[in-house]
Amino acid sequence: MALSYFALLLCSQTALGQSAPASPRWADILAPAAVTWPAPLPRVTWRTDLSAAIDEARRDSRPLFVTLRCLPCKQCADFDKDVLEGGPLLEPLLRQFVTVRLTDMRELDLRLLPVAQWQDLDLSWWGWFLDPAGRVYGVFGGRDEISDTTRISAAALAATLRRVLDHHYDPRRSQWNIDAAAPALGGRPRTPVDLPGYASWRRIKPAAAGADNCLHCHKVAEILRQPAIDAGRFDKRRDFDDWPFPENVGLTLERDDGLRVRTVRPESPAARAGLRRGDELAAAGG
Numbered sequence: 001m002a003l004s005y006f007a008l009l010l011c012s013q014t015a016l017g018q019s020a021p022a023s024p025r026w027a028d029i030l031a032p033a034a035v036t037w038p039a040p041l042p043r044v045t046w047r048t049d050l051s052a053a054i055d056e057a058r059r060d061s062r063p064l065f066v067t068l069r070c071l072p073c074k075q076c077a078d079f080d081k082d083v084l085e086g087g088p089l090l091e092p093l094l095r096q097f098v099t100v101r102l103t104d105m106r107e108l109d110l111r112l113l114p115v116a117q118w119q120d121l122d123l124s125w126w127g128w129f130l131d132p133a134g135r136v137y138g139v140f141g142g143r144d145e146i147s148d149t150t151r152i153s154a155a156a157l158a159a160t161l162r163r164v165l166d167h168h169y170d171p172r173r174s175q176w177n178i179d180a181a182a183p184a185l186g187g188r189p190r191t192p193v194d195l196p197g198y199a200s201w202r203r204i205k206p207a208a209a210g211a212d213n214c215l216h217c218h219k220v221a222e223i224l225r226q227p228a229i230d231a232g233r234f235d236k237r238r239d240f241d242d243w244p245f246p247e248n249v250g251l252t253l254e255r256d257d258g259l260r261v262r263t264v265r266p267e268s269p270a271a272r273a274g275l276r277r278g279d280e281l282a283a284a285g286g
Helices: 050-060 077-085 087-094 154-169 198-204 217-230 236-240
Strands: 004-006 064-068 098-102 126-130 136-143 251-253 261-264
Touching: 050 064, 050 098, 077 087, 077 154, 087 154, 126 154, 136 154, 198 217
Parallel strands: 064 098
Antiparallel strands: 004 136, 064 126, 126 136, 251 261
C-alpha cells in the first residue's frame, strides 16, 4: 500500500509540468490580503454530476470541492460521515463551495482529477479543490500504516477550506501566475476505463470489473499498475510507495493544521533547506 499525506499544497505550474515564472514572489503571495468571501449558499448540496457542477461553478465563480468515496468500503467511513454531516465547524465553509461527491470511480474525469499524479488510491479518503475552469488548487487526504485518520482531521480540513477560499478570492491571484493550467475539457470525459491497463486488468479480474460492481479507488490503483505488471517491470517498493511521508525529509506536521511544521530533524534535508518549527508549507514542486 502506498503511504501518503496531503493537506493543501497549491498546485503550481511547475508541479504540473507547465512553464512557470522563474521566481514566484512568495513573500507577496503569503502576505496577508484583504479577502472578502461572498455570501454562502443556502445549504450544502452534494452533487453527483461533476460536469454540471463545473458549469455551476463557472456561473457563480465559486471554487469546487470534490470528494471521492467508495460506499461499500469501510475505510474512511467515519471521516466521510463527519464531512457529509458538516456540523458547526465544516458546514459554514462547505456552503462556500460547489460540493461534489463521487462514489464510483467510473465517474472520475481524469482530465479534472489526475489521480495518478496527485493521490494515493489505496484505502484513503480524498478531497479535491478546483477553480471554475478545472484548475487543481490542491488535494486533501491520505493515510498511514496505523489508520485512515491518523494524519487527517476535521480541523485540518476546515483549515484547508479556509486556505482555498482565501486563495480563490484573493484579488492579487491573477498577478502571480502560480495556478496550474486549465485542462482541455472538449469531447467526452477520460475515465479509468480509458487507462492503458484497464483491458488487461479486466481480463484478469472479470468479477471485479463487472458492470454491477462499483469501481473502487483501490481498483483504479491496480489498473494504473497493470501495464508495469504486464511488461514485467513492476517493482513492489518503487510502484507501491509513491507518496512518501514528510518524515522522509525530516519533517513532522501539525495534524490539525496540515501544513505547519511541528518538528525538523537535525541535519535532515528539511533542516538543510532552512525549514524551522512554525513554518507553513505553501507549495511543493514549484
